[in-house]
Amino acid sequence: MPDPLSIHGLQPGVQAGPLGKPGPPGATAGLDGQSFKDLLLDSLDQVNRLQQEAAQGVQKVVTGQTDNLAEVFTAVRKADVAFSMLMEMRNKLVEAYREVQQMRI
Amino acid sequence: MFGSLDVSTSGLIAQRVRMDTIAGNVANAQATQRADGQPGPFKRRVAVFAASDGEGGPGVHVSEIREDPSPGKLVYEPGHPHAIQSGPRRGYVEYPNVDLGTEMVNAMLASRAYEANIAAIEVTKSMMSATMRLLA
Amino acid sequence: MYFADVVNRGPMPAMEKMLAFTQARHRMLTENIANVDTPGYQTKHLDARAFQQALAEALDRREERRTPALEIRGSRQFRQDRSGRLTVTPTVEPAENVLFHDQTNTRIETQMAMLAENAMMHQVVTELLRGKFEELTKAISGRVA
Numbered sequence: 001m002p003d004p005l006s007i008h009g010l011q012p013g014v015q016a017g018p019l020g021k022p023g024p025p026g027a028t029a030g031l032d033g034q035s036f037k038d039l040l041l042d043s044l045d046q047v048n049r050l051q052q053e054a055a056q057g058v059q060k061v062v063t064g065q066t067d068n069l070a071e072v073f074t075a076v077r078k079a080d081v082a083f084s085m086l087m088e089m090r091n092k093l094v095e096a097y098r099e100v101q102q103m104r105i
Numbered sequence: 106m107f108g109s110l111d112v113s114t115s116g117l118i119a120q121r122v123r124m125d126t127i128a129g130n131v132a133n134a135q136a137t138q139r140a141d142g143q144p145g146p147f148k149r150r151v152a153v154f155a156a157s158d159g160e161g162g163p164g165v166h167v168s169e170i171r172e173d174p175s176p177g178k179l180v181y182e183p184g185h186p187h188a189i190q191s192g193p194r195r196g197y198v199e200y201p202n203v204d205l206g207t208e209m210v211n212a213m214l215a216s217r218a219y220e221a222n223i224a225a226i227e228v229t230k231s232m233m234s235a236t237m238r239l240l241a
Numbered sequence: 242m243y244f245a246d247v248v249n250r251g252p253m254p255a256m257e258k259m260l261a262f263t264q265a266r267h268r269m270l271t272e273n274i275a276n277v278d279t280p281g282y283q284t285k286h287l288d289a290r291a292f293q294q295a296l297a298e299a300l301d302r303r304e305e306r307r308t309p310a311l312e313i314r315g316s317r318q319f320r321q322d323r324s325g326r327l328t329v330t331p332t333v334e335p336a337e338n339v340l341f342h343d344q345t346n347t348r349i350e351t352q353m354a355m356l357a358e359n360a361m362m363h364q365v366v367t368e369l370l371r372g373k374f375e376e377l378t379k380a381i382s383g384r385v386a
Binding site: 043046047050067068069070071074077078080081082084085088 | 244245247248257260261264268363367370374377378381382383
């Protein structure tokens with residue numbers, strides 16, 4: 001029987017609709033009209049960008065190109081926070097997936 | 106904030122050069138003959154400061170050590186080996202234009218400025234420690 | 242812009258701007274102190290009160306307009322570019338006090354006092370910012386300890 005939440009695979013064109021029903025292609029759910037998948041990919045992008053900024057900042061400090069320690073350290077911390085958030089999201093998703101798998105219907 | 110350390114360090118160096126100059130003036134206050142062999146007494150030297158660290162960065166540096174050309178005291182000592190031999194000032198010895206009072210005051214000013222730069226370095230260090238706690 | 246929102250809402254952006262200001266002001270003050278005996282040197286100034294006021298106004302504006310970003314009204318001394326970064330430029334102001342015989346107008350005592358005050362402000366804001374990050378980390382991990 002079809003997997004209720006359609007998390008399995010996140011196939012293109014099939015988006016997770018409101019709870020319980022696989023929505024038709026084009027239906028959206030979640031924040032600001034974004035699908036959940038888009039949200040995840042967007043988050044990955046952002047985390048990546050923050051980490052790149054932090055790495056560039058650190059390089060500039062080490063090579064003496066910048067004096068602005070507060071800015072670089074803040075960027076490093078932001079990247080850390082973003083990454084932790086992403087990890088927690090992943091953990092929760094995996095947890096939810098496992099729970100769903102174990103459901104006896 | 107490393108730049109601030111450089112700036113304060115340039116201040117320390119400049120003030121130390123100034124102190125060295127003053128020390129040289131005081132040491133030579135009675136020298137009636139120049140070190141380079143030219144005629145005349147030792148002339149007081151002044152360290153001239155200029156903004157920037159001498160290499161285009163911020164801070165301060167000594168742009169030159171200038172001789173003060175003003176005339177020194179003339180004392181009538183005809184037997185002195187460095188007495189003037191001819192002319193209207195015959196028999197006089199020209200002493201260096203070093204006034205100990207002035208040199209003392211300048212030394213105090215240089216010392217005060219030196220201390221101020223040291224204090225500035227300490228402040229820079231604590232700011233940097235505080236900023237590093239952002240990472241912790 | 243989910244992650245960016247977490248760190249760009251609330252007091253954090255204002256604190257970051259303040260740190261940019263205090264760092265630039267610190268550097269300027271050390272330059273003034275190094276040049277206290279440089280003939281002809283004009284003391285540089287950065288008006289801390291004016292900056293704090295501009296920050297307060299920007300915070301109010303963000304509140305009213307409900308825009309996510311903090312927009313500081315620029316002045317001769319500080320300007321925010323499109324990406325939000327703050328650039329701080331000290332200005333040379335005419336001496337409101339006596340010019341000394343070597344054409345300088347720095348009173349070393351004032352500079353030292355401002356240096357200490359500025360450093361304290363920097364340290365306070367840094368600690369506050371660090372606290373915010375700790376809060377976020379704890380919230381994410383779900384554990385208090």
